Amino acid sequence: MAQSLLKAEHVKISFGSVHALRDVSLEIAPGEIHCLAGENGCGKSTIIKIISGVYQRDGGTIEFDGKKLDRITPIDSINMGIQVIYQDFSLFPNLTVAENLALNTEVASGKKLVSWKNVRKIAEDAVSKINFDVDLDARVSTLTVAQKQMVAISRALMFNARLIIMDEPTTALTRKEVDALFEIILKLKAQGIAILFISHKLNEVFEISDRFTIFRNGEMVATGLTSELDDRKFTYYMTGREFADQTFVPAKLSKEPVFELKDASLDGAFENINLALRGGEILGITGLLDSGRTQLGLSMFGIMQLTSGKILRNGKEVSITNPRDAIANKIGYVPEDRLSEGLFLQRSIGDNIIISEIDKLTNGIRYDLKKRDAEIARWVKELEIKTNNPENPATTLSGGNQQRIVLAKWLACDLDVLILNGPTVGVDIGSKHDIHAILQKLAGSGLGVIIISDDLPEIIQNCSRIVVIREGKLVAEYDTQNVTEQMILDSMM
Amino acid sequence: MNLKKIYSKNREMYRLLGIMVLWLIFMAFTQSKKFYTGANFLTMAGQFPEYGLMVIGGMLCMMTGGIDLSVVGSANMASILCALTAIRLYGAEGSMGAGGYILFFVIAVIVGLVVGTANGLLVARVKVPPILATLGINELLTGLSVVMTGGAAISKFPKEFCDAFSKNIGGLLPMRVLVFLIAAVVIWFMLERTTYGTKLRLFGTNAHVAEFSGMNTTALILKTYITSGICASIGGLMMLSSYASARADYGSDYTMKAILIMVLGGVSPNGGKGKMSGVITALVLLKLIESGIRRFRSVSDYYVTLIWGAVLLLALVLDYLSTRPKKAKA
Numbered sequence: 146m147a148q149s150l151l152k153a154e155h156v157k158i159s160f161g162s163v164h165a166l167r168d169v170s171l172e173i174a175p176g177e178i179h180c181l182a183g184e185n186g187c188g189k190s191t192i193i194k195i196i197s198g199v200y201q202r203d204g205g206t207i208e209f210d211g212k213k214l215d216r217i218t219p220i221d222s223i224n225m226g227i228q229v230i231y232q233d234f235s236l237f238p239n240l241t242v243a244e245n246l247a248l249n250t251e252v253a254s255g256k257k258l259v260s261w262k263n264v265r266k267i268a269e270d271a272v273s274k275i276n277f278d279v280d281l282d283a284r285v286s287t288l289t290v291a292q293k294q295m296v297a298i299s300r301a302l303m304f305n306a307r308l309i310i311m312d313e314p315t316t317a318l319t320r321k322e323v324d325a326l327f328e329i330i331l332k333l334k335a336q337g338i339a340i341l342f343i344s345h346k347l348n349e350v351f352e353i354s355d356r357f358t359i360f361r362n363g364e365m366v367a368t369g370l371t372s373e374l375d376d377r378k379f380t381y382y383m384t385g386r387e388f389a390d391q392t393f394v395p396a397k398l399s400k401e402p403v404f405e406l407k408d409a410s411l412d413g414a415f416e417n418i419n420l421a422l423r424g425g426e427i428l429g430i431t432g433l434l435d436s437g438r439t440q441l442g443l444s445m446f447g448i449m450q451l452t453s454g455k456i457l458r459n460g461k462e463v464s465i466t467n468p469r470d471a472i473a474n475k476i477g478y479v480p481e482d483r484l485s486e487g488l489f490l491q492r493s494i495g496d497n498i499i500i501s502e503i504d505k506l507t508n509g510i511r512y513d514l515k516k517r518d519a520e521i522a523r524w525v526k527e528l529e530i531k532t533n534n535p536e537n538p539a540t541t542l543s544g545g546n547q548q549r550i551v552l553a554k555w556l557a558c559d560l561d562v563l564i565l566n567g568p569t570v571g572v573d574i575g576s577k578h579d580i581h582a583i584l585q586k587l588a589g590s591g592l593g594v595i596i597i598s599d600d601l602p603e604i605i606q607n608c609s610r611i612v613v614i615r616e617g618k619l620v621a622e623y624d625t626q627n628v629t630e631q632m633i634l635d636s637m638m
Numbered sequence: 639m640n641l642k643k644i645y646s647k648n649r650e651m652y653r654l655l656g657i658m659v660l661w662l663i664f665m666a667f668t669q670s671k672k673f674y675t676g677a678n679f680l681t682m683a684g685q686f687p688e689y690g691l692m693v694i695g696g697m698l699c700m701m702t703g704g705i706d707l708s709v710v711g712s713a714n715m716a717s718i719l720c721a722l723t724a725i726r727l728y729g730a731e732g733s734m735g736a737g738g739y740i741l742f743f744v745i746a747v748i749v750g751l752v753v754g755t756a757n758g759l760l761v762a763r764v765k766v767p768p769i770l771a772t773l774g775i776n777e778l779l780t781g782l783s784v785v786m787t788g789g790a791a792i793s794k795f796p797k798e799f800c801d802a803f804s805k806n807i808g809g810l811l812p813m814r815v816l817v818f819l820i821a822a823v824v825i826w827f828m829l830e831r832t833t834y835g836t837k838l839r840l841f842g843t844n845a846h847v848a849e850f851s852g853m854n855t856t857a858l859i860l861k862t863y864i865t866s867g868i869c870a871s872i873g874g875l876m877m878l879s880s881y882a883s884a885r886a887d888y889g890s891d892y893t894m895k896a897i898l899i900m901v902l903g904g905v906s907p908n909g910g911k912g913k914m915s916g917v918i919t920a921l922v923l924l925k926l927i928e929s930g931i932r933r934f935r936s937v938s939d940y941y942v943t944l945i946w947g948a949v950l951l952l953a954l955v956l957d958y959l960s961t962r963p964k965k966a967k968a
Contacts, residue, residue, distance in 0.1 A: 448850070468852040478850070486850045489843045491910065500840055500851045503833045512833045554851065 148211055150175045150308060150339050151196065151227075156205035158191060165191045167363040168205075173308065176337040178330060180354035180371065182345050184383055184573035185543045187360040189343050193310055197229045198222040210307075226307030232316065234297040238286035243268035245285055246300050271299040275329050291322035298329065309333065310341040315349055316571060319434040319599060320634065327353050345574060347379050348602070359383060384575040392625050395609045396589045399424030401460055403593045404476070404562045406445070409454030414440035415617035418454070422562065427584065427594040429604030429625070432614035433637055439481055441614065442566045442597045446478035447471040458561075472501060477555030479548075481566040481597075487551040488539050495521040495535040498553045524553035528583065545576020552583060563587065566597040581607050599637075601630045613637055650904025650916040653956060657949070658923045661930065669933040678929065680806060686925045687818035688713075688876040689892040690918075693899045694818075694825050695869025697917050698862045700900050701842045703909025704761060704768030706866045708753055710892050711779030713874030716749040717884040718783050720799075720875065721792045730794040739799055742878075746871035753779065754867030758860035772863075776893075783886035793883035803879035814876045821869055826914040828865070838862065842909030898950055899924055924949075 151173040158166045166188045173179045183189050194200045196207070198219040207214050209225050236245050247264040268281050277295045285293060294314060301309055315323045330340055330353060344350055350357055351371060358368040359382040367382045381387055402421035410416040415437035422428050432438040443449040445456065447465040455462050458474050465471050471478065480486035489497055498521050499506060506516045521535050528549040532542060539547055548568065555563055568584070569577040584607060588594050598604050604611055605625050613621040613636045621636040645652050665673045672678070692709040699706040720742045727741075728734045753775060760771035803813045829835035841848040841858055848855055878884055903920035905912035927949065928942050 468850060469854055472852040480850050485844075486847055489840050489847050492840055492843050496836055496840060500836070500848075500853070503836060507833060511831050512836065 148175075149173060149208075150177075150210060152206075152208040153192070153196070154206050156192065156195060156207065157203045158195060158200060159203060164363055166195075166202075169360060169363065169365045170205075170368075171358055171365070172368070173339050173341060174356075175307070175339055176334055177356060178334055178340045178342060178354045180342045180344060180350045180357040181360070182343075182350055182357060182379070182383060183360035184345065184575060185545070186362075186573075188363040189360060190312065191363075192360075193229060193312060193341075193343070196222065196310070197227055223304060226305055227310065228301035228304060228306040228308070229310045230294070230297045230301055230312065230314065232312050232314075234293050236285045236293055236296060236300075239284065241282050241284055242272075242279055242288070242296055243281040245296055246271045246281075246303070249300070250303070267303075271303050272296075274302050275299060275332065289322075290317040291319075291325065294318070294326065295329075302333075306338055308339045308341065310343070312343045313345075314342070315344060315346065321433065321638070323349070345383065347376060350374075350379065361385060380574060383573075384578075386575060386578075392605065393427055393585050393588070393607050393609055394626075395425045395427070397425050397591070399591065399593075402457075403459055404445075404595075405455075405457040405460075407455040407457060409441075409444065409451050409456070411437075411440055411444050411449060412452045414444075414449075415614065418614075418619055420612065420619075422593045422595060424561065424591045424593045425588055426610065427588045427596060427608045429608035429611040430595060430597045430614060431599055431601065431604055431611060431633060431637065433599070436614045436637070437617040438597050438599075438614050439566060442478065442481075442564055442595075445471070445564055445595075446476060448478075472558060475559070475561040477501075477558060477560045477563045479551050479555065479563070479565040479568055481570070483544070483547055483551060483571070488547055490540045491538050493536045494525070494530065494532055494539050494542065494550055497539050497550045498524050498535075498557060501554050502557045520557060524557055527556075528553050529579070543573065543576070545572045545580065548572055548576070548580060549583075552580070556587070560592065562593045562595070564595045564597070567600075568596060568598065569600065569603060577603075601633055605630065605633075648913065648915060650902075651913070651919045654902070654916070654919040654923050657952075658919070658926060661923070661927055665926075665930045665933075669930065672933045673930055680810075680812060682925050682929045683815050684804070684806075684812040684880070686921055687812075687814040688873050688880060688889065689895055689899075690818050690921050691821055691869045691873035691876065692892055692896045693903075693917060693921055694822055694914065695866035695873075696896050697900045697903075697905050697912050697914075698825070698829075698838065699768065699772075699866050700897075700905045700907060701838050701909055701912045702768075702859060702862055703842045703845065703907075704859075704862075705772065705897070705907075706757065706863065706870070707769065707772040707893055708757060708776040708779060709866065709870035709873070709896060710889050711776035711783070712749055712753045712867050712870040713877055713892075714783050714884070714886055714888055715753070715779045716746040716871035716874035717878035717888075718787055718792065718886065719749060720745050720878060721795045721884040722786065724795045724799075725792075728796045732796050734796040734798050738796065739802065742799055742875055743872070746875050747868050749874075750866075750868030750871040751864055752867075753871070754864030755860060757867065758856075758863035761863065762856040762859040780886055787884070787886055789886060791883045791885040795884075797882055799875075800879040800882045803876065814879065817872065817876065821872065822914060822918065825865070825869075829914060834858075834861070839910050839912075842906075842911070844910075895924075895946075898946060901954070902950055 149172045153171045156166055156169050169188060169192060171192060181189055195202050198217040198221055201216060243264050246268040250267055251259060251264065265281065272279060275298060277299055279292060285296065314326060318326065333340060342354060354371045356369065357371050357374060359366050403424045404422040406418050406420040409418045418441060430438055440449055444451050447467045447470050450466050456465050463474050465474065484490065499517055506513050506520060525532065525535055530549050531546050539550055569580055572580065584594055596604055596608060605628060608625050611623045611625055611628065611633065612619055613633060615637060696706045696709055723745060724734060724738060757772050757775055760766045761768050806812050807816065837853060837858055841853060841855060845855065877888055881888060899920045900917060901907060903917035905917060927945060931937050931942055931945060
């Protein structure tokens with residue numbers, strides 16, 4: 146390899162008694178796409194923060210462009226050409242695209258008055274570098290996630306970037322948008338800019354990167370050429386565990402459907418959807434981000450109300466106009482956004498588990514705390530939630546464990562139908578496998594499960610049947626025993 | 639359990655208790671003769687229930703992330719209605735029996751119920767921000783009260799109720815304090831011994847998640863604002879008994895006072911957090927400080943407000959300093 150752009154060796158850092166990074170090394174060549182992978186808490190974000198000057202390392206050496214660096218401040222890092230695009234993009238949602246792009250330059254120039262002509266010119270230059278077509282006067286809050294990301298990338302490029310670090314850039318993107326992003330990444334590579342791409346999605350690592358590095362528990366476990374990596378090795382490096390992969394086959398199906406939709410329509414979202422779910426089955430619903438799949442999920446749970454059509458439970462029509470109706474009909478819903486819809490983050494793990502069944506945990510008018518504690522202990526054990534005290538806030542847990550809390554909340558309600566929207570988004574690989582195993586076990590015990598997701602390997606592996614929704618209409622149905630990702634993709638687009 | 643653990647369990651309350659001890663020591667050195675008298679303590683105890691009731695009810699609204707600004711309006715409406723009803727039934731110079739007391743409480747509860755329902759529906763159904771909904775209702779109530787009384791005080795009505803609730807039980811416990819304690823125990827029970835408390839705190843933490851968890855949020859909001867309304871109206875009865883008259887603009891500084899006490903007592907204006915113990919400690923502390931300052935001839939009454947502001951800021955700064963995350967060692 147030619148001289149490396151960034152070379153970090155034996156980097157260590159600890160916070161109090163926690164060794165966030167024990168001994169990691171990371172080497173990136175100029176113009177290379179390097180993928181850094183690892184489960185949550187493995188130290189990916191920590192190393193980024195060290196490189197960008199947010200944290201100071203306790204030990205180890207870092208070289209950039211052949212120069213040894215003793216201490217990096219955020220300003221140094223930017224001056225050297227390192228740009229980080231965080232998951233939240235750090236944009237001002239209430240300002241326009243042009244203002245966001247020009248703000249840094251305008252502030253740095255020290256002028257007291259804003260020249261709007263100048264702002265526009267700076268912004269136009271910035272977006273033209275990646276041929277990004279956007280209304281510069283649009284407020285950032287009105288843009289899609291993908292567009293916001295493009296704004297962030299355009300902004301990063303304004304500083305003569307030599308290394309762009311992207312922290313899980315594909316998390317909230319649809320497949321089409323991911324493709325567009327990859328195209329831009331390749332274009333940047335052609336300009337000689339190195340990209341450090343943080344991801345834990347296997348297929349993306351293979352698709353885009355030249356080389357990879359994998360961390361586990363603050364240590365570097367593997368680094369090398371992506372071409373020498375395969376699925377099995379990747380998962381093993383990430384988790385230190387081996388997993389069998391096989392498609393879910395329902396053990397026993399109920400004769401009659403437990404849940405049906407008849408000609409269900411919601412204005413502006415979907416129309417004439419017919420679905421039938423049998424007990425013991427896992428049904429996958431997939432489609433692009435704006436296909437109406439989320440609205441469909443929300444309508445089945447009563448957050449949104451169907452404009453026409455019927456919902457049937459065990460063959461009988463039921464009226465579901467709010468979540469309480471859904472729960473009364475033994476339907477639960479694990480929402481798409483765990484952080485804003487699924488969990489009371491600052492509250493205890495225990496309260497999060499029992500909130501939906503709380504009215505049953507009473508003794509007369511009194512809240513029966515003994516019953517509550519017993520119920521919490523039961524679910525913490527059943528779903529192997531890793532905590533030593535369920536009274537700790539939910540924020541203390543990792544994404545995978547948080548998702549288990551949401552699952553526990555619904556299982557505690559003794560359901561017949563469980564709808565999950567993106568059940569493993571932002572969950573590390575180990576927990577993802579565990580959550581899949583839990584879902585398969587639940588289906589095995591007779592629960593009807595619906596998974597709404599655009600993670601195709603996930604639904605192919607875990608569902609017995611998949612339906613595809615496109616522009617609000619059901620367009621295809623597959624048996625997962627003989628379907629390929631390409632077939633599903635073709636009907637999605 | 640070590641001391642640190644006990645302290646961290648109810649930080650707000652212990653901090654206030656600390657300030658209280660310092661203040662009591664200060665008063666012991668400077669004004670012990672005037673301050674440490676039975677009569678002074680009885681006077682203090684007799685005064686705080688009227689806004690104390692507004693505090694313990696309004697605290698529930700604040701725990702949802704909302705606020706109830708209609709407490710004073712409800713209180714005056716209740717006391718005016720009671721006075722007018724008594725005049726109508728018994729005559730301005732007449733006398734009323736124990737049945738009249740019950741009638742007063744029934745009127746207060748009805749006023750609280752109506753006001754609370756209106757507030758609750760505006761907040762939960764029409765989605766008006768609580769600060770505006772309750773402010774609007776408060777103006778409406780005050781306006782109605784002015785119209786009903788012509789803006790003047792009603793002081794000619796049967797006074798048996800006022801006399802009865804100005805007495806001290808056994809010479810030690812003012813009746814008004816008893817009423818306050820009963821209300822406080824009821825609300826404490828709701829918060830800590832029924833599912834309402836958990837739901838309220840969770841809803842206050844994140845209303846959106848509460849919706850997704852199948853919580854009946856409309857019912858919860860209604861219950862909360864109705865409880866606050868009833869507490870405030872009973873607070874109005876306490877004002878009636880203490881002033882022996884009813885007027886549309888009594889207690890106009892109680893709203894601010896009540897909010898100050900809630901925040902000082904550890905109720906988070908963002909919702910989700912609050913304890914009865916903290917709020918009651920704050921209530922007592924403020925009364926002690928207020929009454930203590932009045933013992934100094936040279937200090938004008940106006941300074942009381944100034945000192946309250948200082949105490950509030952001090953408590954908030956202490957809270958910030960003790961709860962902010964420790965910076966990672968570089």
